[in-house]
Amino acid sequence: MQDNKSYMIRGEKLIKICKDTAFRINKYKVDEFEIFTASSVENEIEIFKGKIETLSFSDSIGIGIRIFKDKSIGYAYTTVLDKSSIEDCIRKAVSNCKITGREDYNYLPGEEEFTFKQKLIDDKSLFREDFLDYNIESKVTLAKRLETLTKSKDTRIVDIDNVMYNDSISETAILNSAGFCDRYKTTTCFIYVNAISKQNGDTSTGDFFGCGRAPGDLDLEEVAEKAAGRSVSILGGKKIKSQRVDLLLDPIVSAQFLGVIAGTLTADSVQKRKSLFEGKIGQKIFSIDVDIFDDGTIPDGLSSKSFDGEGVIKGKTCVFKDGCLKTYLYNTYTARKDKTLSTGNAVRASYRSTPEVGISNFYLEPSDIDFSLLLNDIDRGFYVMDIIGLHSGANPISGQVSVGAKGIWVENGNLSYPVKEVTIATDILSFCKSIKKVGNDLRFIPLGGYIGSPSLLVRDVAVSGK
Amino acid sequence: MIEDRLTREILNTLLRNGADFSEIFAQRRVFNNLRLEDSKIENSSSGYELGCGLRLWVGDSTFYAYVDSLEKNKLLNAAKVLSSAINGSSSLKVLNLTETKSSYNTNIKKFPGKVNPGSKKNTLEAVDKSSRDFSPTIIQVTSVLSDTEEEIYIANSYGAFSFEKMVKTFLAVNVVARKRKNVRTGYKSLARSSGYEAFDFKNPENLAREASKIAVDMLDAVNAPSGELPVVIGPAFGGVIFHEACGHGLEADAVMKNASVFKDKIGKKIASDAVTAVDDSTLKYRWGSYKFDGEGFPSSKTVLIKDGILQSYIYDLRTSKKLGAKQTGNGRRQSFRHVPVPRMSNTYIESRDEDSGSIIKSVNKGIHAREFAGGQVDPVTGDFVFGISEGYLIENGKISFPIKDATLIGNGPEILKRIEAVGNNLDFAPGFCGKSGQSISNEVGQPTIKVSKITVGGTEN
Numbered sequence: 001m002q003d004n005k006s007y008m009i010r011g012e013k014l015i016k017i018c019k020d021t022a023f024r025i026n027k028y029k030v031d032e033f034e035i036f037t038a039s040s041v042e043n044e045i046e047i048f049k050g051k052i053e054t055l056s057f058s059d060s061i062g063i064g065i066r067i068f069k070d071k072s073i074g075y076a077y078t079t080v081l082d083k084s085s086i087e088d089c090i091r092k093a094v095s096n097c098k099i100t101g102r103e104d105y106n107y108l109p110g111e112e113e114f115t116f117k118q119k120l121i122d123d124k125s126l127f128r129e130d131f132l133d134y135n136i137e138s139k140v141t142l143a144k145r146l147e148t149l150t151k152s153k154d155t156r157i158v159d160i161d162n163v164m165y166n167d168s169i170s171e172t173a174i175l176n177s178a179g180f181c182d183r184y185k186t187t188t189c190f191i192y193v194n195a196i197s198k199q200n201g202d203t204s205t206g207d208f209f210g211c212g213r214a215p216g217d218l219d220l221e222e223v224a225e226k227a228a229g230r231s232v233s234i235l236g237g238k239k240i241k242s243q244r245v246d247l248l249l250d251p252i253v254s255a256q257f258l259g260v261i262a263g264t265l266t267a268d269s270v271q272k273r274k275s276l277f278e279g280k281i282g283q284k285i286f287s288i289d290v291d292i293f294d295d296g297t298i299p300d301g302l303s304s305k306s307f308d309g310e311g312v313i314k315g316k317t318c319v320f321k322d323g324c325l326k327t328y329l330y331n332t333y334t335a336r337k338d339k340t341l342s343t344g345n346a347v348r349a350s351y352r353s354t355p356e357v358g359i360s361n362f363y364l365e366p367s368d369i370d371f372s373l374l375l376n377d378i379d380r381g382f383y384v385m386d387i388i389g390l391h392s393g394a395n396p397i398s399g400q401v402s403v404g405a406k407g408i409w410v411e412n413g414n415l416s417y418p419v420k421e422v423t424i425a426t427d428i429l430s431f432c433k434s435i436k437k438v439g440n441d442l443r444f445i446p447l448g449g450y451i452g453s454p455s456l457l458v459r460d461v462a463v464s465g466k
Numbered sequence: 467m468i469e470d471r472l473t474r475e476i477l478n479t480l481l482r483n484g485a486d487f488s489e490i491f492a493q494r495r496v497f498n499n500l501r502l503e504d505s506k507i508e509n510s511s512s513g514y515e516l517g518c519g520l521r522l523w524v525g526d527s528t529f530y531a532y533v534d535s536l537e538k539n540k541l542l543n544a545a546k547v548l549s550s551a552i553n554g555s556s557s558l559k560v561l562n563l564t565e566t567k568s569s570y571n572t573n574i575k576k577f578p579g580k581v582n583p584g585s586k587k588n589t590l591e592a593v594d595k596s597s598r599d600f601s602p603t604i605i606q607v608t609s610v611l612s613d614t615e616e617e618i619y620i621a622n623s624y625g626a627f628s629f630e631k632m633v634k635t636f637l638a639v640n641v642v643a644r645k646r647k648n649v650r651t652g653y654k655s656l657a658r659s660s661g662y663e664a665f666d667f668k669n670p671e672n673l674a675r676e677a678s679k680i681a682v683d684m685l686d687a688v689n690a691p692s693g694e695l696p697v698v699i700g701p702a703f704g705g706v707i708f709h710e711a712c713g714h715g716l717e718a719d720a721v722m723k724n725a726s727v728f729k730d731k732i733g734k735k736i737a738s739d740a741v742t743a744v745d746d747s748t749l750k751y752r753w754g755s756y757k758f759d760g761e762g763f764p765s766s767k768t769v770l771i772k773d774g775i776l777q778s779y780i781y782d783l784r785t786s787k788k789l790g791a792k793q794t795g796n797g798r799r800q801s802f803r804h805v806p807v808p809r810m811s812n813t814y815i816e817s818r819d820e821d822s823g824s825i826i827k828s829v830n831k832g833i834h835a836r837e838f839a840g841g842q843v844d845p846v847t848g849d850f851v852f853g854i855s856e857g858y859l860i861e862n863g864k865i866s867f868p869i870k871d872a873t874l875i876g877n878g879p880e881i882l883k884r885i886e887a888v889g890n891n892l893d894f895a896p897g898f899c900g901k902s903g904q905s906i907s908n909e910v911g912q913p914t915i916k917v918s919k920i921t922v923g924g925t926e927n
Contacts, residue, residue, distance in 0.1 A: 048526075048723060051526055051527060052527040052528075052529075053526065053527065053528065054527070054528040054529075054805055055527070055528070055530070055551065056529070056530035056805060057531040057547075057548070057551075058531065058803060059533070060517075060534050060803070062515075062534070073509075073510075074510055075509065075510065075511035075512070076511060076513065076514075077511070077512075077513045077514070078513070078514040078515075079514070079515045079516065079517065079534045080514060080515075080516045080534065080535065085514060088514065089514065093512070095583070096511060096512060096583075097510075098583070099500065099507055099510040099586075099587050100506075100507045100508065100509065100510045101506030101508065103506075136551075159723070159724050159725065161720075161723045161846060162723075162725075194846075196724075196846050203727075203846060203847050204847065205844055205846045239921070242692040242693040242927050243927070272503060272504055272606055273605045273606050273642065273644075274606055274642055276649070352513055353511075354509060354511065388842050388850075389841060389842045389851030389853060389873050389875075391840060392839040392840035392841050392851070392852060392853035392873070393839070393853045393871075393873040393923075395651060395839070395855075395871055397642055397649060397651050398648075398649050398650050398651055398870075399649070400870050400871040402690070402853065402872045402873040402923040402924070403851070403923070404873060404875040404923070406849075420849065421849060421875055421876070421877060421921060422875065422921070423692075423851075423872075423873050423875050423921065423923025424923075425690070425692070425872065425923050425924060425925045462692060462924070462925035464693060464921055464922060464923045464924060464925075465693070465921060466693060466921075
């Protein structure tokens, strides 16, 4: 099987690709340009009933070229890096400039526009050498162990329909004509399990995941325990009457709600009048004193990077302080429009896309309140363990939210009986106001960025059932 | 795309250490994307991708690798590395390759590469203007126009190969309307497996006005009701209910892993008599249509449910072999970077004879759902949701007020039995479906249907 020696770290090669491409672009009459090169080596393993179901290897690279000409921007990418494909790519990017609208703010970022002036995260936190100690066999063993472990957690677990492990070494380099030229590399790994349980004719599923910078970070015991627990605790779940009740949101659920809020805090959505937070800087949005940060420099934050998608240094931005909205998130283009500095939030999903505004590690600061105390605070309510349909049920522009939910009914501070096939409905601004307490159990989930929240106690929300 | 001799050499290299099956999937893709927002073209990008996925099977295990290249040395080297993931020996060899035939043929008229970029820009500007002209309450319009031209070559160790040129055109309009504090959105898309003649099928400016109309009509929406109610689901995108409540559960990988509520139900009654449902990848130029699936099998029409009785699952090669069933040509993948899995193509409920107006009249108090934001299902339990983005109250058989967005939640097997009425106005709508980390194109479809009782996730008791 593949051993660690076959991991290809490209290192300076990416910079060389950028420089060679820059040399070619210099033959064209353009005002400015930027070259973004990214590569990744990935492994993915799926296990079913103790055997490898799928094992895949991938190694990919691509470059994206942004051309600035007459205050217009054109973009093109290619995954084929021979001379003629790169020449084609440059020509397409140049000709795409003719189509896009002119805008005075269209020029490359200068260092004076960075909020953060020096790198705040070291390369060793992003790229862990011990990642290379794990060969394919040891990763297969890891995934197989999670399957056995999850099954052993409860006799009612009848099948494990999916165990998936994947990891990657990603490398990124940016070179632009304003003088920026740098690169970084990261390691990440992720493991997931979905457990099927049965009892008295009822079937239930529960999943959980673990992630980190190296396989050694994955706590299989915890992943197995959580997946099994989430599956069996919903067995025999029933529909409840439609009513308004207090909700206790599991961190996995809170983080998903927080993700919807995060999407509306980009300066891009505000400037385009698509954000509920337009014109609300300085206003108290939450009724309690919550703090929310976007921090691209957390050592074990999976969205941490040395610099963002246009080469601006990543830092930590306080978005809400004591429940008040402090700032939106900016790239340089949107920052110029608002006469402020970039917060280092230019995000690129890959070399296929231009830098948009987005979150990095985005989290709600935990308190010191234990989960049990939050539970104790509920007379009649619903402990929401999982939600379904967030992408179709939450409209970040109108703010309306209606999603499917399952969990456990709470009576006088005690977990009572399982509930399923109900929905919870609210709107984003009311939701922010109805958060009354925050727990101490902060957990991050990888969801478009790396989003973290503790358990949240939310008062008086509409639940629909019978 | 890869010459015959090299294909056989790669397939045999993949087989040599004891594999039961090997496959090559080569793809060349040219992509263009334009986005208009704030009444100007904000983004114009182009992409070029080329690569090859290599797959082999040993027993129940699949091994996969890909390279971003079609160069001989790189392909052979990747085949060697992948075959060394297993250790055995094999006498299997590919000697001849025969081209697979498909009954699905297209005649593309306006290839994206031949369409002037300036006219693409004009289309988006016309879309923007039509949307905004619809009402002064419109405060933002985002429209996207993208096209792809692809070549796909697939060959496997059974000695079959296929080649397909695929062209796709996609236009979407997202409109934001605002009245006082109420902000509402409207979305419409036009997506065809064809060139720019897609716009002869549907006029972009009409599409723009339809999106605006939804946003504007919803400005006066009242709170949606909560609890169990009868729901009349409109044609076209309404088919998302079948896609989620049943379609995913019929995909044979879930069945094979004991992870579908519809396991062991072939020949059994799973829906009301009124339901006949079909997956058909041969519907000309539809978004989910193709000549060959992601494994080189010809597209086909598969009756899934006939008068309420389950007829077939949706198979790819692996699951059809494992379950001893007939291949349905539904092994699909996002690109050469992905392993094929069973997926729906164009999936719909067939028309019956009821008039949609009389279906609405038959409801005393309920909901009429016309447009949707998509849905999600847990195939293991059959529990599913789908979000209404344009809905109305029905009171005494008449449509009354628009309602705010609400999610409907139900259990697939239960809901299928509650489909009481099926109309005569079958229509389709395109979309994207995500599964196993892969996003692919498909269409949903249905005439107007009535579900006697489903939980509506509103806020009004």
